[in-house]
Amino acid sequence: MSAWREKLSVEYVKMELMKTAIGNRDTFLAQLDPRILIIWYLAVSIVPWFTFNEWILFTLVVFTSILAIISKVSPLILGLLSFGVVSEIGWITVVVLFFGGDITAFLALLTFTMKITIMSIASIAVFASMDPEKLSDALISFGVPAQFGFGVSYGYRMLPILLDEYQHIFQSFLMRGKGPEKKGVLGWRMAVYYGKIMVLAFYPMILNVAKRTRTTVEALEVRGFPYSLHSKEAKKQKLSYMKVGAGDLVFLGGTMCFLLMIFSGIPYFTA
Amino acid sequence: MTQALIQMNDVHFRYPGSEEWVLKGASLEVEKGEFLAIIGNNGSGKSTLCKAMNGLIPHYYAGDVKGAVSVNGKEAFTSAVAVLSQEVGYVYQDFEQQLMRPTVLDDVAFAPLNFGKPDYKEKALWALEILDLMHLKDQSIWSLSGGQKHLTAIAGALALDPGIIIVDEPVAQLDPYHAKKIYEKLKELNEKHGKTIIVIEHHTEFIADYARTLLLMKDGQVNWKLPVHEGLSRVQELMGLGIYPPQVTQLAAGLNEQRNMSYPITLEQGVSFFQPIPKEVRALSRQMVNGEKNALKTIEAEDVSHHVRTMAGDKKTILNNISLTFGEGEKVALVGTNGAGKTTLLKALAGLSRPSDGEIRVEGNPIRKIRVSDLSDHVAYVFQNPEEMMIQDTVEKDLSFFSRSRGRLEKDQAFLSELSTSFNLHDLSKRDARLLSGGQQRRSSMAIGVAMRPMVLLLDEPTASLDIVSRREMTRMLHKTSDHCKTVIVATHDMELVAEWATRVIVMEEGEVIFDGSPRSLFQDEKTWKKANLRPPQIVELSLQLGCKPVFLSVKEMEEAMKVGAALECMA
Numbered sequence: 001m002s003a004w005r006e007k008l009s010v011e012y013v014k015m016e017l018m019k020t021a022i023g024n025r026d027t028f029l030a031q032l033d034p035r036i037l038i039i040w041y042l043a044v045s046i047v048p049w050f051t052f053n054e055w056i057l058f059t060l061v062v063f064t065s066i067l068a069i070i071s072k073v074s075p076l077i078l079g080l081l082s083f084g085v086v087s088e089i090g091w092i093t094v095v096v097l098f099f100g101g102d103i104t105a106f107l108a109l110l111t112f113t114m115k116i117t118i119m120s121i122a123s124i125a126v127f128a129s130m131d132p133e134k135l136s137d138a139l140i141s142f143g144v145p146a147q148f149g150f151g152v153s154y155g156y157r158m159l160p161i162l163l164d165e166y167q168h169i170f171q172s173f174l175m176r177g178k179g180p181e182k183k184g185v186l187g188w189r190m191a192v193y194y195g196k197i198m199v200l201a202f203y204p205m206i207l208n209v210a211k212r213t214r215t216t217v218e219a220l221e222v223r224g225f226p227y228s229l230h231s232k233e234a235k236k237q238k239l240s241y242m243k244v245g246a247g248d249l250v251f252l253g254g255t256m257c258f259l260l261m262i263f264s265g266i267p268y269f270t271a
Numbered sequence: 272m273t274q275a276l277i278q279m280n281d282v283h284f285r286y287p288g289s290e291e292w293v294l295k296g297a298s299l300e301v302e303k304g305e306f307l308a309i310i311g312n313n314g315s316g317k318s319t320l321c322k323a324m325n326g327l328i329p330h331y332y333a334g335d336v337k338g339a340v341s342v343n344g345k346e347a348f349t350s351a352v353a354v355l356s357q358e359v360g361y362v363y364q365d366f367e368q369q370l371m372r373p374t375v376l377d378d379v380a381f382a383p384l385n386f387g388k389p390d391y392k393e394k395a396l397w398a399l400e401i402l403d404l405m406h407l408k409d410q411s412i413w414s415l416s417g418g419q420k421h422l423t424a425i426a427g428a429l430a431l432d433p434g435i436i437i438v439d440e441p442v443a444q445l446d447p448y449h450a451k452k453i454y455e456k457l458k459e460l461n462e463k464h465g466k467t468i469i470v471i472e473h474h475t476e477f478i479a480d481y482a483r484t485l486l487l488m489k490d491g492q493v494n495w496k497l498p499v500h501e502g503l504s505r506v507q508e509l510m511g512l513g514i515y516p517p518q519v520t521q522l523a524a525g526l527n528e529q530r531n532m533s534y535p536i537t538l539e540q541g542v543s544f545f546q547p548i549p550k551e552v553r554a555l556s557r558q559m560v561n562g563e564k565n566a567l568k569t570i571e572a573e574d575v576s577h578h579v580r581t582m583a584g585d586k587k588t589i590l591n592n593i594s595l596t597f598g599e600g601e602k603v604a605l606v607g608t609n610g611a612g613k614t615t616l617l618k619a620l621a622g623l624s625r626p627s628d629g630e631i632r633v634e635g636n637p638i639r640k641i642r643v644s645d646l647s648d649h650v651a652y653v654f655q656n657p658e659e660m661m662i663q664d665t666v667e668k669d670l671s672f673f674s675r676s677r678g679r680l681e682k683d684q685a686f687l688s689e690l691s692t693s694f695n696l697h698d699l700s701k702r703d704a705r706l707l708s709g710g711q712q713r714r715s716s717m718a719i720g721v722a723m724r725p726m727v728l729l730l731d732e733p734t735a736s737l738d739i740v741s742r743r744e745m746t747r748m749l750h751k752t753s754d755h756c757k758t759v760i761v762a763t764h765d766m767e768l769v770a771e772w773a774t775r776v777i778v779m780e781e782g783e784v785i786f787d788g789s790p791r792s793l794f795q796d797e798k799t800w801k802k803a804n805l806r807p808p809q810i811v812e813l814s815l816q817l818g819c820k821p822v823f824l825s826v827k828e829m830e831e832a833m834k835v836g837a838a839l840e841c842m843a
Contacts, residue, residue, distance in 0.1 A: 011579060011580075022411070157373055161413075172660060173662055176647065176723065208661075215363050215368035216371065218331060220371070222356045223356070224356060225385055227353040233387035
């Protein structure tokens, strides 16, 4: 019991979220050029929508899952995702049975779930491996405005600050407020009470953090950020570190071949 | 004709939408290579003055402006911020908000990269080298300590190689040990690299040790600019403005001993100034004793340890086997550098975080089994950041939140109104606490803690980032908390607060208690406070060097002893 508690503490959740956000730097996917990764991600998430063959989809689920495992995705995130998928399949079963549907209806809904799952796993694998800086630089090199690119990387930087602030304000509510005397069946009264605090704690957090960013905006001015927006030279230098290498091309090409193979091969065998 | 590096001529400024002029005819000259400290009370226009030097005024704050400013021969009002920021580096008081990039090297290279300098990386590395930060270059920003973050912010300003560096209140957010390190670096930048340094500073002891010129801002004008020694010797004038000169200076002024028209301003000068100390004074210091510990237990920690996992997955010990008992009537100061485990211990005592091992008991009951909202009837914790106590939209609602949620608002009304009076919050009660000044926010957050009517009140750095006047006020308020709470425990870096308020001081280092006793016994135990990187009040160091043991804790104490001592000496 106590071991469980220790594992699932708030600190643990915070740490796992942070790890996911910052990106594992030493995994296979992390070594690749961020632009290649984004192209790869788009390809893998769009492709499933062009087929209804459940075997192709199943192979893609396995393929993306393997990549997710190689990328050392946080067990917490994987757990949440599988919980979502399993409960979704459960719901589908209930709905299908309730409306008197048969196996075809079930399969139709299942293919939809698998498509969503492929997209989710692929995005987790990619974004957990990608340093936010690289993500933002890749976006800028695709021609997204630099303000947006900066917003992405700054958002990541603010994440730990937001998490801490939120936790403290939540604790403030917990300490000075008072929960229901009786917990209710399955603790529903407590659940409602906690739910309420979780919502209420948002407002002070946003206000406090927004107030502090005033300095940031001013400092951006002093540190030449507005200047860099109009300077081609600055952009060129900022992005100069990104180079597409042989490994990147092999990875992208390999995936394309693999997709081609399963799309042409599997219907042939399962027809 | 040689022109000064910075020249301001009759500068007026008011912020957009404001009626009142913040600068009302400020004029000054700063020479190349100066180390200038700017003092003045809140609202005197110190920060505004500095922002007129790097072009934020009037380019970013487009208010009404009159007069002329030139920086290194460039007309500031007509030059772009981009041009001026390469002449003037600026380090903000809340420097953490100035760091924008994920790693140290990235952040330091941010400005040169923005300006498209081809050698941006070399420039960043050069700045890191000078500030001894090379070993941190690949670290992520949020894993740094406060002192390291501040140095990174300075490096970020230095990377553009500006001739002038302005630092807004370096000491406010740091413990004295790290603050001293920052000043050593600023000194090096000034002496070895020829940078002109301008600091806005409340702590006159740092000014005396490091700055060479002193400027007093008053009502939006430059009142005077003098060599530091001369400026700090104007004790009466400064005290009248709520600026406290170094303690040795205050002592000399109190005893009215002026030699060669000036007072000592540094510890060394103080020692030679007051030497030899009459032996009667030394005898007097020996008569001072401390109160005894009270026997009635309120809260206790037994064998408490806490470990966390770091991002890299290693186990890190934050608290190591701590056993402490607190009694009724105690005013406890918890001290130690950042990262010593003070906050974790306080949060564990308040039940907000559960330690990995050990037990905490309130009046003998283990708190493990008590819900946080029930525990807070006995133990209240006030966050270091006052804004985190503000969960309602007015001060009044925040004060009464605890009583209201427990359905006893009517019953507590008289108490709350009394509280509001004694913490001087009546005029602020309808305002949003987040929008108050730093001092007012601290006052409100402390009152919110007391409004929970706890037996044990825990306060995390209640005087951090306050100017000296507000700090004195907080110390006064702290004395009042003891009227309502049996035990008050304060985590702090403020050694004057320890000396003037605490009855017991606990020194923590790397998760362990290395000292537990009275402030006086701590301060005369030079080995211990040096080991914990503490910096006692100057008067303590003065008494140590003059051979007074037990030491004097305040200027007043020593002044009185010296007066009595002198009288005794005359009689002898």
